[in-house]
Amino acid sequence: MNITLLVISVIIILFLVLLMTSINYEFYSRTKVEINAPAEFTFQRTLDIDVMKKWFSSPQLEFIGQENISGYKNEIGSKWKLIFSSKKGVRMEMLETITDFAENEKISFDLTDPFFKFHVKMLFKENNGKTVIHEELRGKSGNHFFNAMMRVFGGKSRRVKKEQYAILKEIIEAEFSTMDESE
Numbered sequence: 001m002n003i004t005l006l007v008i009s010v011i012i013i014l015f016l017v018l019l020m021t022s023i024n025y026e027f028y029s030r031t032k033v034e035i036n037a038p039a040e041f042t043f044q045r046t047l048d049i050d051v052m053k054k055w056f057s058s059p060q061l062e063f064i065g066q067e068n069i070s071g072y073k074n075e076i077g078s079k080w081k082l083i084f085s086s087k088k089g090v091r092m093e094m095l096e097t098i099t100d101f102a103e104n105e106k107i108s109f110d111l112t113d114p115f116f117k118f119h120v121k122m123l124f125k126e127n128n129g130k131t132v133i134h135e136e137l138r139g140k141s142g143n144h145f146f147n148a149m150m151r152v153f154g155g156k157s158r159r160v161k162k163e164q165y166a167i168l169k170e171i172i173e174a175e176f177s178t179m180d181e182s183e
Helices: 002-021 039-047 049-055 144-182
Strands: 027-035 061-070 079-086 091-102 106-112 117-127 130-140
Touching: 027 144, 039 049, 039 117, 039 130, 039 144, 049 061, 049 144, 061 091, 130 144
Parallel strands: none
Antiparallel strands: 027 130, 061 079, 079 091, 091 106, 106 117, 117 130
16 A cells, blocks of 8 residues: 555656646757758659658648648748648648748748647758758647657657658659659
8 A cells, every 4th residue: 555655656746747847848859861852853842732741641640731821832921721630530730830931942830739839940952963951840838738748759759750751752762763764
């Protein structure tokens, strides 16, 4: 009985410590991938909705598409609804607001939902016909519990990002090599 009480007390204390240290926690992730294709091709394919459906999904969520709310494609300040579906069929939406854009060079945007706010910055740098994509993602929640979950599952989120970019690399390189062969 005393051991059980001690174990429960330790679990509660650990949970409270995790919760308290997560109050101002900000999730941060950097991803870098080199793709054997020029920046113009890489940039266009990365932002293509049909290609995004293949690489922008995760084990929990499938990217379905986007709907325009206001503004024009890639216009700074334009707003888009990104639509996802969970593996159980539950629809989830995030609001995307474009914050920076330069054709074939960069795109930055804020992603928000009722629980989280993320800022994503993607840079495309070409060198000798290859493109390096640098993605920087910062996120946090106004909810301490969700910040704690981001702290706990941050490593998994970073692994999923690397897997997504590996898929993107595979898609773009396959498309580019096919295009290159047909010329």
